Amino acid sequence: MSQLRKVISIQSGQPASDGAGVRLNRIIGGAGIERFDPFLMLDEFASDNPDDYIAGFPPHPHRGFETITYMLAGRMRHEDHLGNVGLLESGGVQWMTAARGIIHSEMPEQEQGLLRGFQLWLNLPSQDKLGAPGYRDIPAQELPRVTTAAGVEAVVIAGHFDDGQLQQAGAVKRPHTEPQLFDLRLPAGSQVTPRLPAGHRVLLYVYEGELQLPGATDKTVAAGRLVRLSDEGELPLASHKGAGVLLIAGKPLNEPIVQYGPFVMNSREEIEQALRDYRDGVLA
Template sequence: MSIRPVDRQSLATPTLEGAGVHLHRAFGFHDPKRHDPFLLFDDFRGDHPGDYAGGFPWHPHRGIETITYVLAGSVDHGDSLGNAGRLKAGDVQWMTAGSGILHQEMPKGNAQGQMHGFQLWANLPRDLKMTTPRYQDVKSRDIPEILEDDGTVVKVITGNFWGRSGPVDGIAADPLYLDIYVPPLRRKTFPIDTRRKAFAYVFEGAGKFADASDPRGVLLEKEVRGEEVNIRDLSGNRTLIQFGKGDEVAVQAGPDGLRFLLVAGAPIQEPVAWHGPIVMNTAEELRTAMAELRNGTFIKPAH
């Protein structure tokens, strides 16, 4: 087994989206090849309604899939096909925009006013760009949860992991999407298909991932507890970790434990023409999409 080195580490950057929603963007709108098949990843969270109440009013999508995972609060959604619903804490929605959809997403806080969720965009290959739109709404209770003897917890949202299969299926990128908690000072390794690109996103606690300059990829317990290692050297809240090649990811949690998303997908390796929420293969296809938005032919009949 070979541990994947850390190719790059960065903090998500504050961004305003929708009708003034405060969020942090880990990646997006730059080099689509870097994370292929994924295009964008946003972490939206706030302790006050003013941070998110404006939501994401009606907007189009074509040529992609969006994956929304809610941790706190809820998200009301509706679309041009007549679908409507509410995602609650722990729920997941996987929307295949395909040939085109108009929808809105309106976050709401919990009893304490807190709201937290993630949205990941996955690209669609050329032959599925204009597929019929569809939704997969998954309730928290239907997401398999693996509890290890050492206290490690893995929620399998999609893909196959440690003998469990996530409830979301039929996704073009054939992704692995895990929500992982590692207890304080525990060292763990997680297998990843060598053919897939992978990233981790830390959102609670801190830890150390394998690094090309650190063959062990972990800290000794005495190093974490002692003065030899500054806790600021660990990867913490809102940190994106991009991995190189290998067939497993190694991590050791810091003194407060570590919770992160681990996401991997098979690269599509096709040209990307991208404008806002529409992602196609050519500039001509983008122009067609924009013209259809203007003339009212963007939404296609089901086929």
Template sequence: MQARQVIEVRPARASRDGDGVAIQRITGMGHAGMDPILMVDELRSNYREDFAGGFPPHPHRGMQTLTYMKAGGLIHEDSQGNRGEIRGGGAQWMSAGRGIIHSEMPTQDSRGLHGFQLWVNLPAAEKMASPRYRDVPVGELAVLAGEHFTATAVSGDWQLDDGAVRGPLAELAERAGILDLQLRPGAGLTVTAAAEESLLAYLYSGSLEVRGQSVGPQQLLVTGSGDRWHLQAGAEGAELLLLSGRPIGEPVAHYGPFVMNTQAEIEQAIRDYQAGEFASA
């Protein structure tokens, strides 16, 4: 077995999206070490004015989104007639395929909000497929608890020390695995993964020890090749999202909410959206 090493630490950048929603964002469009993960957004505020405007209707093509809420609630509606509401611990998955228009708005009773949205790429052969959507309430997520950790699986198969857990979101698992992991103070944990897969960790609370240095929140750890990764929590413990996926290895062309393979395809997506074709995709 070969141990994975952290080859890059990417800090999140403060940004705003939608109707002025405050987020911490890490982008990886075309980044080989993150493939197929395109972007990681963290939404976290106790002040409703930071997120009250939500994300009004907007289009997507050529990628998938995974929204995972830790606290507060969001309501999803889209041009396919789907509507879903998730609250603390639930997840929503959407594959935009050839085109969809959706909105994500905070529930009226959300006084604070903490959640994540991930963008996951689609290969060229699937970018023009039919849109799909699924809600996963918190009660359907799989939980594995050990002496020094608790792991909640959204998608993918995860091997942790001597335990294993599988997330229920099979629709996303073919492209990416998502695991919410809490490590107790000073605890260590080994994650086993296929050597050819990308394996990342987005730290959202506490710290991890990496090569003798402490890495704090709102940073993404990118690993190199290997089939096991030992995570070591700092003195305050660590809370993180583990992300895995088999790299697609195709060119990435990105413009706003569209992720395709070429600039010509981006320009076609813009024309199709302006012509109103996404509403009936």
């Protein structure tokens, strides 16, 4: 019998506010982020009340990591000091590499209706933290996707999807952290077993419905819960009632993590340098 990945923890996010008062659910972030290496933060925003999101995220800096924003509903306008301008719409992804520095804004381009999505922070290895910044918009129609024989749809944002029958390369690849980022939509009564590299940190965030994790006894994970799994073994996923799941996996960097707000480096001295650079207008 094949070894299964074990459930290490199941947790809920915490209500938070960021930017100019945007209400969100902070799923990963704060103390203990080393447990999720190479991932630093995961925020979920979901509201049809414009008061919760209309003020957006005015210009602010980043250094030392990448941000991946995945929009399920609504529109968000990106502008940065490098001259990049983009409109993130439903189903699309924005992949931004802050590296040595980027100052950007993310402002909702709507005054009513549902705004829903996620932002994930992915650490950069020490040798890339002061590299060149970059930005890419990936519209929904350009994101690779496959549908399994069981009817499970996989939107392959990053990495490589493989369930033993279907294979699909994602829109983005990274050599050091090797992120695997899939949006899995499981119909009621379906199952899927994505193959993931041994040694990868694996997280599941159930954003809709219920997910079953088979094992000695089935574990049912309700919407709004994050599951952290062991780094080895197979990962059979099933849903009796249907589910939407973000699968997030990556190779740990095993480097020191020192964070101060929007800066993530390897030492306190590097953080102090980032603060000086931002103050002096030479962040990038």
